[in-house]
Amino acid sequence: MTPHEPRDPDFAARVRASFERQLFMATLGARLVRVEPGEVDLELPVRTELTQQHGFLHAGALASVADSACGYAALSLMPAGAAVLSVEFKINLLAPAAGDRVLAKGRVIRAGKTVTVCWGEVVAFSETTETTETTGTTATTERLAATMVWAMMTVEGRGLAD
Amino acid sequence: MTPHEPRDPDFAARVRASFERQLFMATLGARLVRVEPGEVDLELPVRTELTQQHGFLHAGALASVADSACGYAALSLMPAGAAVLSVEFKINLLAPAAGDRVLAKGRVIRAGKTVTVCWGEVVAFSETTETTETTGTTATTERLAATMVWAMMTVEGRGLAD
Amino acid sequence: MTPHEPRDPDFAARVRASFERQLFMATLGARLVRVEPGEVDLELPVRTELTQQHGFLHAGALASVADSACGYAALSLMPAGAAVLSVEFKINLLAPAAGDRVLAKGRVIRAGKTVTVCWGEVVAFSETTETTETTGTTATTERLAATMVWAMMTVEGRGLAD
């Protein structure tokens, strides 16, 4: 993927403001941790309230943060005043999202006039602490939990803005 | 789609018990409203806590109930003791999920030895009340908000059960 | 799916003329066997030249006829002068496409202002002949080989027409 040029110099502030209005992200407990042109990362701590029947993060929660990460990666490249409408996404679940937190990364593959396509990844992190008599060491293992392909349409002049 | 024969006579109780353990469904506020062999419906009232930046139901919330509806449609046809692992799904967002509630329908297209494929639909319902001097009429309009194709693997003998 | 209203009264002739220009369909040996508003069927005889390593129809040949069936189902509802650009599709391969011929059915799920979404199915037919001393009976078995979800954008005023 090649570096992207933002068309709105205030892209980062715009992404942050729109993210604040996504109340579902607050319900999940997701945080915006990186906003670059065409690249957005969200972090989600794993909590019991977000689990499926085996105690892992529900695939829907995982898809939700990947969807928002991709959507904001796309929005970061939009001209001021344009709105973003998700058209479709596909997620492949590669491993149970066990662990303490997940990082959802959205990356623009191609920003077209009408259609923008993104790639998403969700990485699960587990921290394990080994304690000896005097010290404790924390090791972090990470695992690719899911990949996403995501597409949207640019909408201008329909009374919507992001 | 042809009618399906359940292989576990207690499929409905099993689906209901597993749904209760999906704590994320309670967090969303989703309810199981129909369990038949190969067919499961979930209902989700639209609440402010579940919205995206334009005030519509977040695509991730919508995908979450469609994913669970498909997963339980698949589980309803599994032999006792087998577990269900979502492998992938794809959602097409056809219209904003405006309105008061959505109904997510999961239907088994094909139940194979290893792979089961389901079709999901999310319908959004809006109720509008017209009041005249003496009476009030409530009209419900419905709209297809999203479609899903969903696939899973049957897992036996890995220490998992649903 | 609800019945569709064509916006171009000459939709059938237009679909047939465009199909004739798809030289790849002739290379495969596919024939247009049904053109109704929002519904198009293609038939493809299975030949050795179209097989994969196990002697079944190659998944790509199967996807090709399903893609064209969906594309023409979409085109049948377009206003005169609009062009159709495939945006993406997803295929689930449910069973090997064994047999003598396949039928690819494209059906419009939703025809939007900009995005049209179709559902595709590929059914494989096998004919088996049982001969007794005096007579022969031919039995045809059919099997769902693949399903497709397919999306396109309407393009007007870019110098393209279908």
Add this chain to the structure above:
Amino acid sequence: MTPHEPRDPDFAARVRASFERQLFMATLGARLVRVEPGEVDLELPVRTELTQQHGFLHAGALASVADSACGYAALSLMPAGAAVLSVEFKINLLAPAAGDRVLAKGRVIRAGKTVTVCWGEVVAFSETTETTETTGTTATTERLAATMVWAMMTVEGRGLAD
């Protein structure tokens, strides 16, 4: 993506032999140009016989080479004796495949016990020659025409081998 370890030392010969048996690849005119563990490239010259109605490479032809590239990337990591069954793929069409030839690259994202997921890309190449009085220069432009996500199941003990 991390480097992959082949489990069959003869993976390259096995991939080449299986590719030779895919008669559809010969019908298209595709050639195997790279076989590494988890990475396979196919090249397809664009010919009139493979086009759609606007004269571009048909999306189905493009999907066919991407499907085979992904399938052989997956096969390159399989133990001897295992067979590969495509389960599903999704393709996003980013730009018309104009030009002289396309290169389809298949890359393994994750090789699991049962499910293997690949990423595919199709790049279109155009060669333009500028001639001056005495010399000619050839410039090659390349464009990402499509991306694919592809999944398969490993099958052992069903009488199939690749």
